[in-house]
Structures are given as C-alpha cells and as structure tokens.
Amino acid sequence: QKEVEQNSGPLSVPEGAIASLNCTYSDRGSQSFFWYRQYSGKSPELIMFIYSNGDKEDGRFTAQLNKASQYVSLLIRDSQPSDSATYLCAVPRIDSGGGADGLTFGKGTHLIIQP
Amino acid sequence: NAGVTQTPKFRILKIGQSMTLQCTQDMNHNYMYWYRQDPGMGLKLIYYSVGAGITDKGEVPNGYNVSRSTTEDFPLRLELAAPSQTSVYFCASSYGLNTEAFFGQGTRLTVV
Numbered sequence: 660q661k662e663v664e665q666n667s668g669p670l671s672v673p674e675g676a677i678a679s680l681n682c683t684y685s686d687r688g689s690q691s692f693f694w695y696r697q698y699s700g701k702s703p704e705l706i707m708f709i710y711s712n713g714d715k716e717d718g719r720f721t722a723q724l725n726k727a728s729q730y731v732s733l734l735i736r737d738s739q740p741s742d743s744a745t746y747l748c749a750v751p752r753i754d755s756g757g758g759a760d761g762l763t764f765g766k767g768t769h770l771i772i773q774p
Numbered sequence: 775n776a777g778v779t780q781t782p783k784f785r786i787l788k789i790g791q792s793m794t795l796q797c798t799q800d801m802n803h804n805y806m807y808w809y810r811q812d813p814g815m816g817l818k819l820i821y822y823s824v825g826a827g828i829t830d831k832g833e834v835p836n837g838y839n840v841s842r843s844t845t846e847d848f849p850l851r852l853e854l855a856a857p858s859q860t861s862v863y864f865c866a867s868s869y870g871l872n873t874e875a876f877f878g879q880g881t882r883l884t885v886v
Binding site for chain 1: 805877
C-alpha cells in the first residue's frame with residue numbers, strides 16, 4: 660500500500676512568518692510530487708510541483724524534495740491570512756505495469772495564518 | 775474556459791436510490807478520475823480512465839460504476855445508495871501520468 664503521510668495540524672503561524680509543511684511518502688519509485696491547496700468547501704488547486712531533488716521556488720512558495728529521505732516539503736514565506744487553507748501532498752499512483760491510475764493524496768495539513 | 779465541470783453541486787438521496795454524477799472536461803485530457811473526500815481524510819480514488827472506452831477500479835470502487843464513451847465525459851453511477859456513500863465527490867482530469875490534475879467544483883452528496 661503506497662502511503663503519503665502529512666501532519667493534519669492545525670498548524671498556526673503568525674502573519675508574515677514562514678509556514679513549513681511536510682510530507683513523507685513510502686514508494687521509492689515516485690518521480691513527481693504535487694502540492695495542492697484546498698480552501699474550505701472548495702476543490703483542490705495545484706500550487707507547486709517538483710520532480711528533482713533540491714528546491715523549486717515560485718513566488719512566495721518553495722517546494723523542497725529529498726528522494727533519499729522520501730520527504731517533500733512546502734515553505735510559504737511572508738504568510739498571509741489568505742494562505743489559511745488545507746494543503747494536500749500528492750504522489751502519482753503507478754501500477755506494476757507502469758500505468759497511471761491517479762494520485763495518492765495525504766490527508767492534508769490545515770494551516771491557519773494568524774493576523 | 776470551463777475546465778472540469780461537475781453536476782449537480784449538491785444532492786440528497788434516500789437509502790437505496792440511484793443517481794449519476796456528471797463530469798465533463800473541455801481540455802482534451804486522456805486521463806480522468808473520480809475521488810471522494812470524507813471529513814478529515816484525503817481524497818480516495820474511486821475509478822479512473824486512461825482514455826475513451828477504458829476504465830479501471832481505484833482504491834474504493836465498491837458501490838460505484840463508471841463509463842467513458844467519449845474523451846470529454848466520465849459519469850459516476852451510484853447504485854443502491856448507502857449512508858457510507860455520504861461524501862464530497864470530485865472529478866478530475868489530467869493530460870498525462872505525471873502532470874497536474876484539474877478538479878471540478880465537487881458534488882456534496884448526503885444519503886439519508
């Protein structure tokens with residue numbers, strides 16, 4: 660069973676600080692990693708993806724990947740109240756034949772940015 | 775720019791009733807998926823399709839059926855609704871295996 664683990668939180672961060680969200684995964688063969696943001700009552704929307712070890716930056720967001728440790732994280736700099744949401748880590752499900760069958764999602768981390 | 779469109783947005787079913795959740799995408803994506811999301815839980819894959827005429831079971835397929843007669847449409851059928859099927863259902867599509875999945879607005883289903 661391929662697993663994606665996240666701390667469910669809530670994670671409370673003061674406005675303007677750095678929010679750090681973490682995710683571990685069990686399948687060493689995983690090649691790509693996605694971070695989705697989900698506001699309450701809304702559908703998930705992609706905010707970052709990363710394929711290679713190291714850091715990938717996009718505006719206030721930085722994704723960090725360490726395949727050796729099977730660990731991917733999301734940093735949000737200068738956190739804003741509008742960043743308050745649930746953040747879902749996702750990894751593609753690959754069957755034994757190398758075919759696609761969707762994404763495996765973690766349960767999500769609920770982030771609260773305190774004004 | 776519609777993307778992935780789901781209908782209905784809300785529905786209340788009685789135990790034993792059946793219904794079809796509609797999903798259509800206008801991005802010409804081969805891959806389409808149905809997920810359910812229960813409170814405090816991640817999304818669980820119900821069924822998926824890698825192209826027209828091809829569907830397969832995901833993690834939690836029991837009590838559901840799907841069809842994929844066209845690239846655009848991927849309806850989800852609930853037969854004999856049960857309270858355990860109370861959930862939020864999301865349809866999604868993607869261009870390829872390791873690419874972004876785009877989600878519909880979701881359908882909030884309550885079975886009473």
